[in-house]
Each structure stands twice: as structure tokens, then as C-alpha cells.
Amino acid sequence: MSKFRVVHYINQFFAQIGGEEKADIPPEKREGAVGPGLAFNKAFGDEAEVVSTIVCGDSWFNENLEEAKNTILDMIREEKPDIFIAGPAFNAGRYGVACGSITEAVKTELGIPAVTGMYIENPGADMFREKVYIIETKNSAADMRKAAPKMAKLALKLAKGEEVGASAEDDYIPNGIRKNFFEKKRGSQRAVDMLLAKINGKPYTTEYPMPDFDRVDPQPAIKDLSKVTIALVTSGGIVPKGNPDHIESSSATKFGEYDITGVDDLTADGYETAHGGYDPVYANEDADRVVPVDVMREFEREGVIGKLHNKFYSTTGNGTAVASSKKFAEEIAKRLIADEVDAVLLTST
Amino acid sequence: MKLELGYIDIKGIRFDDYNAIEDGVLVVDPDELVKPVLEDELIKSAHFEIATPGESIRITPVKDVIEPRVKVEGPGEIFPGMIAKVDTVGSGRTHVMRGMAVVTAGPIVGFQEGIIDMTGPGADYTPFSQLHNLVLVMEMEDSGASAHEYEKAARMAGLATAVRVGELARELEPDEIEVFETPTIAQSYSDELKDLPRVAYVMMLQSQGLLHDTYVYGVDVKRTLTTMLSATEVMDGAIVSGNCVSACDKNTTYHHLNNPVIQDLFKQHGKTLNFVGTIITNENVYLADKLRSSDWTAKLAGFLSLDAAIVSQEGFGNPDTDLILNCKKLEAQGIKTVIITDEYAGQDGKSQSLADADPAADAVVTGGNANQPIVLPPMDCVIGTLDYVDKIAGGHDGSLRPDGSIEAELQVITGATNEMGFNRLSAR
Numbered sequence: 001m002s003k004f005r006v007v008h009y010i011n012q013f014f015a016q017i018g019g020e021e022k023a024d025i026p027p028e029k030r031e032g033a034v035g036p037g038l039a040f041n042k043a044f045g046d047e048a049e050v051v052s053t054i055v056c057g058d059s060w061f062n063e064n065l066e067e068a069k070n071t072i073l074d075m076i077r078e079e080k081p082d083i084f085i086a087g088p089a090f091n092a093g094r095y096g097v098a099c100g101s102i103t104e105a106v107k108t109e110l111g112i113p114a115v116t117g118m119y120i121e122n123p124g125a126d127m128f129r130e131k132v133y134i135i136e137t138k139n140s141a142a143d144m145r146k147a148a149p150k151m152a153k154l155a156l157k158l159a160k161g162e163e164v165g166a167s168a169e170d171d172y173i174p175n176g177i178r179k180n181f182f183e184k185k186r187g188s189q190r191a192v193d194m195l196l197a198k199i200n201g202k203p204y205t206t207e208y209p210m211p212d213f214d215r216v217d218p219q220p221a222i223k224d225l226s227k228v229t230i231a232l233v234t235s236g237g238i239v240p241k242g243n244p245d246h247i248e249s250s251s252a253t254k255f256g257e258y259d260i261t262g263v264d265d266l267t268a269d270g271y272e273t274a275h276g277g278y279d280p281v282y283a284n285e286d287a288d289r290v291v292p293v294d295v296m297r298e299f300e301r302e303g304v305i306g307k308l309h310n311k312f313y314s315t316t317g318n319g320t321a322v323a324s325s326k327k328f329a330e331e332i333a334k335r336l337i338a339d340e341v342d343a344v345l346l347t348s349t
Numbered sequence: 350m351k352l353e354l355g356y357i358d359i360k361g362i363r364f365d366d367y368n369a370i371e372d373g374v375l376v377v378d379p380d381e382l383v384k385p386v387l388e389d390e391l392i393k394s395a396h397f398e399i400a401t402p403g404e405s406i407r408i409t410p411v412k413d414v415i416e417p418r419v420k421v422e423g424p425g426e427i428f429p430g431m432i433a434k435v436d437t438v439g440s441g442r443t444h445v446m447r448g449m450a451v452v453t454a455g456p457i458v459g460f461q462e463g464i465i466d467m468t469g470p471g472a473d474y475t476p477f478s479q480l481h482n483l484v485l486v487m488e489m490e491d492s493g494a495s496a497h498e499y500e501k502a503a504r505m506a507g508l509a510t511a512v513r514v515g516e517l518a519r520e521l522e523p524d525e526i527e528v529f530e531t532p533t534i535a536q537s538y539s540d541e542l543k544d545l546p547r548v549a550y551v552m553m554l555q556s557q558g559l560l561h562d563t564y565v566y567g568v569d570v571k572r573t574l575t576t577m578l579s580a581t582e583v584m585d586g587a588i589v590s591g592n593c594v595s596a597c598d599k600n601t602t603y604h605h606l607n608n609p610v611i612q613d614l615f616k617q618h619g620k621t622l623n624f625v626g627t628i629i630t631n632e633n634v635y636l637a638d639k640l641r642s643s644d645w646t647a648k649l650a651g652f653l654s655l656d657a658a659i660v661s662q663e664g665f666g667n668p669d670t671d672l673i674l675n676c677k678k679l680e681a682q683g684i685k686t687v688i689i690t691d692e693y694a695g696q697d698g699k700s701q702s703l704a705d706a707d708p709a710a711d712a713v714v715t716g717g718n719a720n721q722p723i724v725l726p727p728m729d730c731v732i733g734t735l736d737y738v739d740k741i742a743g744g745h746d747g748s749l750r751p752d753g754s755i756e757a758e759l760q761v762i763t764g765a766t767n768e769m770g771f772n773r774l775s776a777r
């Protein structure tokens with residue numbers, strides 16, 4: 001089998017042209033491996049070879065972003081490579097941004113497997129971690145010996161169409177996609193190890209950094225309830241008996257819209273819950289406990305509220321991804337606005 | 350408290366017309382063993398089947414997995430307050446039938462729903478594929494009894510069967526003996542221990558209601574305040590499972606008996622840390638309960654003068670709040686805390702994994718993303734029924750394909766993302 005063709009991108013410093021004073025050189029292409037490319041050729045062994053190296057000054061790239069990308073993409077296209085690698089940039093900020101930009105462009109515009117590498121605190125890491133695979137390196141070029149084989153390994157996997165493992169397995173900076181894999185030790189042992197490190201002030205890496213929640217500011221309070229139309233929306237899984245839309249008991253992929261024109265009360269004969277995450281007995285006995293149609297009708301008759309909207313919306317919140325919830329909410333909100341609903345009573349379980 | 354566990358290795362199970370353990374093989378008379386199960390008038394039919402590691406067998410819906418044990422020395426019997434009369438267990442000697450389990454299964458969807466595959470890709474995710482399983486398949490009488498009563502009948506039948514099987518190990522010579530000893534407060538300040546960091550295990554227990562309950566010495570945990578026990582009591586069945594919905598991260602009774610956090614803390618006890626106590630706390634649905642229980646967790650941790658703690662969660666979503674409250678309140682007292690959880694990051698892995706979060710939770714161990722899709726190929730034999738696969742948590746309309754294979758989320762597999770850290774599965 002012939003070797004995979006690799007194009008490598010590096011900056012003026014790693015091409016040994018010069019430091020900051022040469023950061024303004026425009027892109028140029030050289031045949032074969034240059035500088036760190038030799039380490040990559042070693043890491044690729046018989047499987048791949050750096051056929052060409054593109055060198056560009058960090059300042060020139062960042063000051064002429066579009067032109068730089070286009071020029072470099074043309075140079076890459078000519079080589080018909082199977083793999084593209086950039087850097088690694090370690091802790092060099094502008095080099096990191098250049099590596100991230102060009103790697104993303106190669107991936108999306110040329111569809112060629114592309115990998116870069118940099119230190120986690122390189123500004124390029126935050127900018128591009130969710131867009132391209134970035135192998136995590138240390139903060140100085142002394143790490144080249146270790147970084148090159150990691151980048152080569154992942155690039156080969158991509159070129160062969162093999163499944164990429166979790167970030168901890170394939171050494172890339174977490175890209176926002178949680179991926180399962182089997183650790184060497186069971187969880188309890190990892191917890192004890194992590195605890196001992198934490199107690200002793202030694203470094204450890206949490207397996208799940210806390211997420212930033214998407215907070216929604218509440219609307220201003222309604223001054224006069226007697227004039228408004230209120231809709232009921234629930235994540236408590238209340239559905240007409242038999243669950244006609246087959247809403248999942250956990251990890252819902254859909255929501256249901258149910259007409260309650262003329263319905264005064266959600267009876268056990270007509271309604272039930274599809275939700276698998278709580279004791280369903282009491283919701284099945286009287287679904288008003290989750291979607292309070294009965295009380296809302298009373299309020300309607302007494303004039304406490306203007307009107308109860310004639311449809312309610314329901315899904316199961318149990319194990320349902322935030323992305324799915326967001327999608328449901330956007331669609332439900334659109335329909336509520338179209339129906340001129342003023343307010344929503346959102347019930348959970 | 351000092352407890353000796355004597356392990357009797359079980360290498361196989363077969364049916365015959367007598368009960369014994371012969372050369373590591375459990376021999377049972379299924380007709381005799383099923384008789385007491387059928388005495389419960391709520392149980393219409395029951396029978397036993399055997400599932401061996403590597404066989405093309407799918408067990409579903411699963412209610413509980415229970416390791417047979419018998420108390421041979423010391424006060425009390427296995428499953429005190431549940432099967433045996435109330436007496437403090439956790440000292441003396443207990444024989445363990447290692448390598449096997451009694452599994453309760455049958456068509457009682459709503460309170461039985463896990464899947465155990467004995468071979469294929471699904472087997473990699475459940476520890477119970479590695480055990481010789483004596484499966485008790487039950488069907489309930491359609492007598493108008495409440496779901497709560499059915500759940501209890503199925504739960505008690507499994508525990509009682511495990512106790513009867515465990516009795517066979519009473520007189521045997523164990524293949525291996527392990528000794529566990531928990532210190533009193535005074536002993537925890539002995540010369541050997543006093544310089545080591547004081548660590549406790551905070552075990553969170555499901556208590557959200559039917560299908561989500563746990564029992565300690567027979568007490569429904571949702572009616573308890575946070576309390577303490579000796580880790581050895583857990584090994585004698587002080588805690589039993591009453592839940593299996595979203596089976597991937599519910600602790601079966603087997604998990605409680607073999608709690609891995611307790612085992613791994615014992616391994617370090619007296620070496621790198623001082624394992625001074627086990628705190629158990631519930632996961633009720635009301636906010637007032639959550640606040641009270643987590644207050645008590647922090648208070649008991651304070652009484653123990655802890656330096657550090659490991660908190661294990663059970664379940665997901667609503668209990669994420671309890672997990673974060675416990676973690677925050679421990680950390681606020683300067684107690685260094687590691688939490689064990691699992692994730693619901695969506696099938697694409699792109700969503701937030703937990704329903705609650707706090708910067709204090711800076712040391713997290715994860716049992717993996719339970720939303721991860723998986724295809725389970727058809728098996729030659731199904732113990733139980735596939736009728737409910739589309740409805741169980743983690744399944745969807747069309748999960749069961751015409752050829753008998755199942756396309757679902759990891760969530761459907763019993764114990765797949767266990768939050769005691771029982772497995773090697775993780776995510777990044």
C-alpha cells in the first residue's frame with residue numbers, strides 16, 4: 001500500500017527562518033518535511049509521509065486572514081494530500097490561531113482529515129476546540145517528541161476512517177462532545193485516586209468540568225391576570241391515554257400538542273403520564289396534579305384569568321437532553337405566539 | 350465493627366431434584382425453590398432459569414440482582430428488617446456465593462425494566478453478564494392490587510430466594526477470606542491512624558417514590574434523616590434496592606452488598622487515608638427534604654471531623670440537585686470532596702450532562718453518558734419478555750426491531766453507568 005500523503009503547516013520560527021522579525025513573511029511551499037516535519041515522518045513510519053510543508057509568518061497570517069487562508073488552501077489542494085497537520089503551536093498565541101484557522105478551513109472546505117496541536121491555554125484552543133481536533137501539548141517545544149506521535153496517531157485514524165475515541169483516549173482537547181470509553185480502573189478506584197490527589201494538593205483532572213448553564217431571565221410579572229390567555233406546558237409527560245404520539249418515558253425526542261377544548265378535568269380514563277422518572281401512580285389517578293386543567297377552568301369561570309388556552313403541550317423531562325428541550329421550547333413558543341397566548345404555566349414533576 | 354467475608358466461588362448452576370453446592374456448582378431443585386415464592390397470592394406464576402456467561406441469552410425486564418449470602422457468625426441474619434428480624438449486622442462472619450446472583454425478572458413493566466445480555470456488545474456494559482445467574486421469572490396476578498404491592502411482592506420474592514440459596518453456603522469452607530474492620534471514633538484517633546486524612550463515604554440512596562425506593566433495615570429511605578452506619582453492615586444486606594427504572598444507574602442489591610467505594614476505601618485504610626465512616630442520605634423529591642438531608646450530611650461530616658469525602662449518586666436529573674447540595678455543603682466546610690455521577694449529555698453527547706452544577710464540584714468521576722445509542726443484536730434465548738422494550742426508559746417507539754435486535758440508549762442496560770463506580774465505563 002502506498003503511503004498517505006501529508007501536508008504540514010508551520011510558522012517562520014519552526015521553519016528556522018527567524019523569530020518575531022520574520023513574522024511578516026507570506027506563505028511559501030517547500031517540498032518534503034521541514035523542521036518538526038521530520039518528527040512527524042518518524043511518527044508516521046511506513047504509513048504516511050510529509051510530501052510538502054507550507055510556511056507562513058504568524059503576523060502575516062493573522063493580518064491577512066482571508067488571503068492567507070485562500071492562498072494556503074490553494075497550495076494544499078495542489079498536493080492532493082490524504083492528511084493535513086498544522087503545528088503543533090504549543091503556547092504561541094498567533095501561531096495557535098493560525099493553526100486552528102487553517103485546520104478548520106482544510107476540514108470544512110477541502111474535506112481532508114486535519115489535526116493540529118497546542119497547549120490548552122493557547123487562545124487558539126478555546127477558539128477551535130469544538131471545530132477541529134487539537135492534540136493537547138505542553139507549553140513549550142520541548143514537548144515535540146511526545147506531541148508528534150499523538151498527532152500522527154489521530155491523523156492516521158481519521159485518514160483510515162477509524163472511530164475516534166474519547167478525548168482522554170486520543171489525547172485531543174475536549175471538544176464539547178461527551179464520548180464513552182472504558183477506563184483502565186473502575187470508577188470507585190478513580191474516585192479514591194482523585195481524592196488522594198486532592199487531599200495532598202497534587203494535580204488531578206476532573207472527568208466532567210462543570211457546565212455553564214443557559215439561564216433564562218423571567219418575563220416581567222403580569223399585572224392583570226383577568227385579561228390574559230394562559231397555556232399549560234409540562235415536562236411531566238401527561239398525555240391522552242395510550243400515549244398516541246409515543247413520547248418516550250426517558251430521553252424524549254418529541255413533544256405532544258393536545259386539544260382540551262371543552263375538557264374541564266383530566267380524568268384517569270382520559271389521561272396518563274408517559275414519564276418514567278417518577279412515581280406515576282398519583283399522576284395516573286389524576287393528571288390535573290401535573291397539568292392543572294381543573295383549577296385553571298375554575299379560575300377561568302371565576303374570572304381570575306382571562307382564558308385557558310385550548311391546547312396544552314407535553315414532553316418528558318426525564319433524561320432528556322438540553323438540546324432537545326431547547327428545540328421543543330422554540331417550536332412550542334412559536335405556536336403559542338401564533339395563537340396569541342400571553343403567558344405560560346410551566347409545570348414539571 | 351469487624352466482619353469476615355468468606356467467599357465460596359460458584360462456577361456453575363444446574364437444576365436437579367435436590368439443593369447443594371458441589372465442587373463450586375450450585376445445584377438447585379427449581380420446583381422446591383419456587384414453592385415459597387408462589388405462596389404470595391399476588392404472584393400468579395414463577396419459575397427459574399439459568400443464564401451462564403457467554404450464552405446467547407437476554408434477560409429483561411430485570412428488577413433486581415442479588416448475591417446470595419449467609420451469616421455464619423455474629424448477630425443478625427442477611428437482609429435485616431426485610432427478610433430477617435431487625436438486629437444489627439456487620440460483625441462476625443458471612444459467607445458469600447461469589448460469581449453468581451439471583452436475578453428477578455418478568456413482565457411487570459413500570460417497575461421492572463433493565464436488560465442483561467450474557468454475550469455480545471451489551472454484555473460489556475453490565476457486570477452481571479459475568480455472573481452465573483439464577484433467574485426468577487415472575488408474573489403477577491391481575492387482582493387489582495396496587496403497583497406498590499406488586500413491587501413489594503417481587504422485591505421480597507427475590508430477597509427471600511437469595512437467602513434460601515445462600516443458606517447452602519453455611520457449612521462450606523471458603524475459597525478466600527477477607528477481613529474488614531471499621532474504627533470507632535476513639536479508634537480513629539489511634540497512633541496508627543491519627544496522622545492520616547479522615548475520609549468518609551457519603552452514599553446517596555434513591556428515594557423518589559415507587560420504583561425509586563431503597564430500604565435500610567427495612568425502613569423506606571425517603572422517611573429517614575441522613576444517618577450513619579458501619580460499612581460492614583452494608584455487606585450483610587442492611588441496604589436493599591427497591592428500584593430499577595432507568596436501570597443503567599440504579600443500584601441493585603448486588604451493588605449494595607459489593608459496594609466498590611467501600612471496598613476501595615478499605616484498601617487504602619490505614620495506608621494513605623483513615624476511613625472513619627459511612628454516611629447514608631436520601632434523594633427525596635421535595636426541596637425541603639433536599640435541603641434538610643444535605644444539611645445533615647454536612648453536619649454528620651462535621652461531627653466526624655472529616656478532611657475529605659467521596660459522594661456517590663444514584664439516578665439522575667432530580668437527584669443531581671441533592672448531589673450538588675451535598676458537594677457544596679461539604680466543600681463549604683473545607684472537606685475535600687470527590688463526586689461520582691453519570692451523564693445525560695444527549696445521544697450526540699453535546700448537551701450539559703447534569704441538571705445542576707456548582708464550581709465546588711471540581712473533582713468528578715463519571716460512569717459515562719447514558720444517552721449513548723447502542724444496538725443489541727438478537728439473542729437465541731430471551732428470559733422474560735421483549736414486549737416492553739419500546740417503552741422502557743432508554744427505549745423508543747421502534748426500539749425492538751423485527752429481527753429481535755434492539756436499538757436503544759445505554760440507559761436500558763442494568764448497571765451500565767453505575768454511580769458507585771462499579772464499572773470502568775467513563776466519558777470525556
